[in-house]
Amino acid sequence: MGRRTALYELHLALGARMIDFGGWDLPLHYGSQIEEHHAVRRAAGLFDVSHMGIVDVRGAGARAFLQRLLANDVAKLTRRGRALYGCMLNAAGGVIDDLIVYLLDDGTTYRLVVNGATRDGDLAWIRNHAEGSGLEIAERTDLGLIAVQGPRAREAVAALLPPAQAQAALAIEPFNALAAGRWLIARTGYTGEDGFEVMLPAAESPGLWRELNARGAISCGLGARDTLRLEAGLNLYGHDMDQSTNPLESALAWTVAMEPPGRDFIGRAALEAIRARGIERRLVGLVLEERGVLRAEQRVVVPASAPGAKAGEGRITSGTFSPTLQRSIALARIPVAAPEEVLVDVRGKLLPARIVKPPFVRKVNA
């Protein structure tokens, strides 16, 4: 038996097909993964992401600590409620985890939201580096996390709030959060759609789920979450990057703040050395030109990019069938020098795929 969220019983009651995900029992789908996917692109869907770790870092030195801990710079969080995406690296520049950090007050309280499969290791790493700092590091196991995503998502949440709070919630800017009573409502997500992620007392999450269901938001499982995030070109930790890969070869250079040069974050020296000698591999998007499905671990054959250059090889890190595009898409790590077309070994057949810059699917403003 895996770990369970406060929504476990409700998932069963709603007919979810449960799977093990990094030690957690979570819904894969509630009937049709593809219908759930389309519901999020067209209206609104709900995801139980309570398995993700919520860690509050509090104290006078919190900002300086996070500037050392994270490859992105929390100095960019200039206002209460702002959010920042970035990586936590090891000394070699490998990705320990990717996370979102929120500023909860005027500079002494930050909230990290980390991946479910890595939360125990992350917490140990954070506590280890915080030792002797006097900082309070609190894992908020008392909180649940529900993602409400899609063009109708924000209004569905707002409809449940008192009028003043509803208005304030609808005014939250992208990548910002607002405290509403015991809830923290963030305009963030992992689907490429507009929406909220709501952190709330775990015991209140089944009630919120049912009310959002009643307002037309469809229950969605991890299956749809994966196809949605891949269409949006968002990396999945453990597949598209991990401790053996660095952000520069994971299409995450934009999340690494090399300025100011004096900020000595963990992994900086390693990244500077890697950048100086040049990366050898990069993460790209692939669209399969023929029928078939790209899957993680498939071999990518990269023809020589110029006469005299050597042919290379890469690997798909995430692949799926895109319900929106009705063709297969993938992320793949391949040699830096590559032509626009590669071949993928799909069950013994070499099929042509085109290199594209994600996202594969762009949000349509309703």
Next chain:
Amino acid sequence: MSQIPSDLKYTKTHEWVRTLSDGAIEVGITDHAQEALGDLVFVELPEAGRKVGAGEPYAVVESVKAASDIYSPVAGEVSAVNAALSKTPELINQDPYGAGWIARLKASDPALRTGLLSAQEYEQHLAAEDH
């Protein structure tokens, strides 16, 4: 609980087999198999006329989750394929024993149809796989 029609035969690899009036057989995947695979997104069908051996993979069904080979229950020849699956693979999810049929085969020796399970035996096989 998945549907297991009593008038069909089954394989341990989760195909069903229906004997047609002309002696040919029609095959598809079971309700249990389609449910385990999830939404089907792609079906690779063989050419009509292709010779197949018993137990040989001759088609592939792919869902959002995984690819799965379809094995021939008999030695023989593919006499027809369900071309509708190319555009609408979800027919397998919607109607696995009807509109979601995959292929029709002519067995080279109709008498040599060993190893097929009855509905009851297939149900026992599923129960055993669960443990």
